[in-house]
Amino acid sequence: MSRLEVPLQQRRLRATGDTVLWADLVLSLKTSRGAWEELPFRVDSGTEMTTMPAYDAKSLDLPIPKKPVPHLVLYGQEVRSGLLRARVVGMDPTEFVFPCYFLGDPDVPPPAQARNLLGLTGVINQICLAFDGRSSVRSPRGVLVVER
Amino acid sequence: MYARIIDESNPRYRGPLPKPRGLLPVPPEIAEEISRDQAAHQPNYTDDYAKLTRDDWTLRYYYEGEMVACRSRPEGVEVLAVGPEEVRRFYQETPAENRQSVMIQHP
Numbered sequence: 001m002s003r004l005e006v007p008l009q010q011r012r013l014r015a016t017g018d019t020v021l022w023a024d025l026v027l028s029l030k031t032s033r034g035a036w037e038e039l040p041f042r043v044d045s046g047t048e049m050t051t052m053p054a055y056d057a058k059s060l061d062l063p064i065p066k067k068p069v070p071h072l073v074l075y076g077q078e079v080r081s082g083l084l085r086a087r088v089v090g091m092d093p094t095e096f097v098f099p100c101y102f103l104g105d106p107d108v109p110p111p112a113q114a115r116n117l118l119g120l121t122g123v124i125n126q127i128c129l130a131f132d133g134r135s136s137v138r139s140p141r142g143v144l145v146v147e148r
Numbered sequence: 149m150y151a152r153i154i155d156e157s158n159p160r161y162r163g164p165l166p167k168p169r170g171l172l173p174v175p176p177e178i179a180e181e182i183s184r185d186q187a188a189h190q191p192n193y194t195d196d197y198a199k200l201t202r203d204d205w206t207l208r209y210y211y212e213g214e215m216v217a218c219r220s221r222p223e224g225v226e227v228l229a230v231g232p233e234e235v236r237r238f239y240q241e242t243p244a245e246n247r248q249s250v251m252i253q254h255p
Contacts, residue, residue, distance in 0.1 A: 007197055009204055012181075014157040026251070035244055038251050056215075056252050059236040109232030112213040113152045115254050139197055140189040 002092040004146040007139030008131070023131070023144035025118055030085035030095070031061040038089060039116060043129060043144055047119035053110035054080055054102035064102045077104040088127065094148060096126050160212045167210060171226050178205045208255045219249040 008021045024040040031037055037060045041050070051074065057064045068078035080102040087093055099122040104110055123129070126148070133142035159165060159175075182202050186193040203225040207218060210227075217229040217238050228250060229238035235252060 007200060009200065011205060011208070013153065013155045015155050020153065038249065040251060040253065055232060055236075059232075059239050059252065061239070109215070110254075112254075114215075115152065135189070135192045137192055137194065140185075140192040 002094070002148045004088065004090045005138050005143040006090075006146065007143055008133070008141040010141050021133075021141055025144065025146065026089040027084070027086040027118075028089050029060065029062055032063045033061060035061075036087070037062070041116040041118035044117045044119060045129070047117045049121050050084065050098055050100045050117060050119045050123060051103050052100060052116040053114045054104050054106040055108060055110050056114075056116070057102050058106040064106060074101060074103055079103060080106075088146060088148075091146065091148060098123050098126075154213070158209070158212065160209060165210060167230060169227050169230070171221065171224050172206050172210060174202060174206050174224060175209055178202060178209060181205075204255070207253065211255050214255070216253050216255065217247075217250050218253055219247075219251065 006023055006025060008023050010019050010021050012019050023043045025043050026038055026040050028036045028038050039052070039056075039060070041052075054064055062084070064082050065080040067080070069081050072079045072081075082100055082102055084098045084100045086096050086098055088096070103114075128145070128147040130145045131142065132145055135142065154161075179202070182198050182205070185201075186198050199220075203220050207216070207225050207227070211230065214230060215232050215235055216227050217235045218225055218227045220226075228247070229235045239247070
């Protein structure tokens with residue numbers, strides 16, 4: 001078994017004074033040429049399918065389908081349904097294959113609110129993701145626990 | 149579904165800020181706030197966690213809502229390209245050995 005604890009990150013909103021938390025998991029992604037590129041994904045249990053901008057995927061030379069899926073739109077953008085060949089940075093070098101929707105035109109820059117999201121489908125059957133909000137020596141705000 | 153919070157009271161949204169490249173200077177208010185938080189949350193607020201937070205807040209201070217290629221260095225966060233076109237060009241033109249640990253971020 002391989003296990004990783006990722007500190008939950010925090011920021012304070014000036015407008016409300018609230019401290020908000022999140023976890024980014026860094027994946028190393030296999031490119032079309034067999035090289036590896038690192039990219040952070042926001043872990044989001046409310047997201048059904050892992051997504052990333054098609055523009056970023058093309059910039060990193062990740063393999064993506066040529067044509068979008070007909071009649072499928074997500075956040076108002078066209079969808080290319082593909083796969084990420086990934087390792088989890090900080091864990092053993094096991095290579096995972098995660099389904100991913102590449103959003104938007106690969107040659108049109110993504111909207112400002114774009115972000116890579118790690119969703120549930122095809123992910124949690126391969127790695128266990130759990131949030132532990134107890135303060136520890138790893139992080140005052142808790143950790144994301146990742147296990148294989 | 150992910151909801152991105154835009155806090156328009158951040159300095160980023162209150163008039164133009166410099167867009168430094170390379171190693172970003174840490175704004176004094178960020179350094180002070182992190183020092184206060186670290187003192188208040190001992191022993192669990194480690195130096196590593198302080199650096200993680202300082203890098204994130206500094207990147208967000210200058211570049212929230214933009215695409216950047218950047219990496220964390222011992223001295224802070226280093227920005228190598230800003231904006232979609234520049235980031236794509238950076239990846240196309242920079243040899244892999246010169247961009248180790250570089251990541252595309254959307255702070």
